[in-house]
Amino acid sequence: MKENKGLLIVISGPSGVGKGTICKCLLERNDGLSLSVSATTRAPRDEDVDGVTYFFKTVDEFKAMIEKGEFFEWAVYNKNYYGTPAPPVLESLEKGKDIILEIDVQGALNVKPRFPQGVYVFVAPPDMETLRERLRGRGSESAEQISNRIAAADGEMAKRFEYDYIVVNDNLDNAVADVEAIIRAEKLRTERMAKKSEN
Numbered sequence: 001m002k003e004n005k006g007l008l009i010v011i012s013g014p015s016g017v018g019k020g021t022i023c024k025c026l027l028e029r030n031d032g033l034s035l036s037v038s039a040t041t042r043a044p045r046d047e048d049v050d051g052v053t054y055f056f057k058t059v060d061e062f063k064a065m066i067e068k069g070e071f072f073e074w075a076v077y078n079k080n081y082y083g084t085p086a087p088p089v090l091e092s093l094e095k096g097k098d099i100i101l102e103i104d105v106q107g108a109l110n111v112k113p114r115f116p117q118g119v120y121v122f123v124a125p126p127d128m129e130t131l132r133e134r135l136r137g138r139g140s141e142s143a144e145q146i147s148n149r150i151a152a153a154d155g156e157m158a159k160r161f162e163y164d165y166i167v168v169n170d171n172l173d174n175a176v177a178d179v180e181a182i183i184r185a186e187k188l189r190t191e192r193m194a195k196k197s198e199n
């Protein structure tokens with residue numbers, strides 16, 4: 001019998017919409033899920049832990065990783081490099097383990113045509129004012145960085161229909177339940193497709 005591969009779950013959307021919060025809840029509530037740890041050249045925030053929230057790299061280190069083909073995908077977001085190291089993602093999928101990538105819109109839409117068997121979820125804010133309030137409320141970036149992130153959000157929102165699903169993060173519990181329902185349905189679909197290809 002053909003073994004099932006893991007499901008690649010891409011969670012994306014504007015900065016401050018609640019992607020990290022949703023992913024944290026998903027991991028707490030679902031034992032089988034794991035989250036890919038990205039590499040970045042941005043400065044660590046107080047709550048960041050190297051190797052846990054991100055692998056912090058210099059620009060030269062990051063560029064060397066690009067040259068060696070070590071990334072599943074990478075992008076420049078607000079003048080910093082961000083990338084998904086390939087080996088942990090490929091190993092998880094090969095072992096049949098589901099893995100989440102929490103990445104920006106450019107990265108997600110770059111992966112989608114190359115990896116159509118993944119599921120692509122755009123997390124949207126209830127409205128743009130709420131997005132601004134959440135970014136300000138998080139208090140982790142300077143006023144200038146917040147404006148840059150809000151400026152990027154309009155272009156990112158315009159790409160939302162290129163995803164498989166749009167989940168509005170108004171009430172957090174509802175948004176988490178929506179993503180769980182998507183994962184469950186996609187797993188049933190990919191399992192059915194694997195069975196069909198056996199016959």
Ligand code: ADP
Nearest residue numbers: 015016017018019020021134138169170171172
């Ligand atoms: P992202 O990872 O998309 O940049 P975060 O998960 O850091 O966003 O969330 C940004 C801020 O919004 C955080 O302070 C978080 O606690 C808050 N937040 C997330 N989801 C909700 C929600 N549904 N309702 C209210 N606040 C939320």
Ligand code: 5GP
Nearest residue numbers: 015038074075077082083084102103104107
């Ligand atoms: P932050 O600086 O707030 O941690 O992240 C900024 C943006 O970069 C967020 O939209 C986040 O999802 C995205 N991001 C984080 N890791 C990666 C990655 O590995 N690849 C890409 N393309 N984007 C990432």
